[in-house]
Amino acid sequence: MYDLTLIGIGTGNPDHVTFQGAQAIRNADVILIPRKGENKADLAGLREEIITQVTDTPPKIAYFDIPKRRADDGYLRGVDEWHDAIAVRWHEAISAHPDARQFALLIWGDPSLYDSSLRIASRLDPQPATRVIPGITALQALTAAHAIPINDLGAPYVVTTGRRIRDEGWPKGVSKVAVMLDGECSFQSLEMADYDIWWGAYVGMKEEILIKGSLTDVADQILETRAQARADHGWIMDIYLLKKRTN
Structure with missing residues (x-):
């Protein structure tokens, strides 16, 4: 034993x-x-x-x-x-x-x-x-790096995978979604103008990269930055938080 x-x-x-x-x-x-x-x-x-x-x-x-x-x-x-x-x-x-x-x-x-x-x-x-x-967790490290709370006041949030966002769309009844295990940047499947994003790669490490903003404005920057970081290191670990706009 x-x-x-x-x-x-x-x-x-x-x-x-x-x-x-x-x-x-x-x-x-x-x-x-x-x-x-x-x-x-x-x-x-x-x-x-x-x-x-x-x-x-x-x-x-x-x-x-x-x-x-x-x-x-x-x-x-x-x-x-x-x-x-x-x-x-x-x-x-x-x-x-x-x-x-x-x-x-x-x-x-x-x-x-x-x-x-x-x-x-x-x-x-x-x-x-x-x-x-x-x-x-990577989720804690991400929110700490961006200095943001994960949830809105009194509101739930969802932690899910990129595959589910891509296949099933935005989860019902929540305004914030944390996305893990997403090698395909599945936020591209959403109506980008409706969302803000807080993205991070190598969070907590000396190589940490952070990008935030309107998904419409920063999606291409995230894609390019992610591809370059993966090429530089040979691997990448990233995570992001999405918030659906209410107006």
Whole structure:
């Protein structure tokens, strides 16, 4: 039997790691770190930097490669099979350290918000005792960077994906929508004159880029900036908040 701790580490700024998260890193016997290809090597490097900063004697690190996700058999089925494959990689990495009892993964953002680490952990056999350390989410980092509240006074908001905005349109009954996991800039499917946007890439990191304004005015700027940033870094993480105008 072993323990697995999922540690939210924020959105790329080592200062986002909480005291609780730092203690969990120090308590780990082995930390699993994903490798996502050469273009995303700095994501593994940031995790290594965090471990070095918060420990005097770093724990062992077990690297594992993230398998590619199939996209030829429907989105949900492809993701489900992908999670199965990742769980196999976790199991292999954990099994390579039979004497260890405390394993941990450093989760970008928070394990509970648009992250699948808990779903993957549930596929492990035998099942570990799983613990979650909360972290700063990309949504929190975005609103903090723009110095705005996420909700209007007494009003609800929705957190959703770009795919749903593109396929289903604007959610009913809300004036603000936070959009995550949008590689296609799905705000282009909306009537742009009706919305304002607060967009951010690499929020919380030294590479942070922020753009805000009327969607009509800044949509092209976001598209161009995003494409250039992706080319420069080889990867991009971005998020945005949309507000529907009432007048």
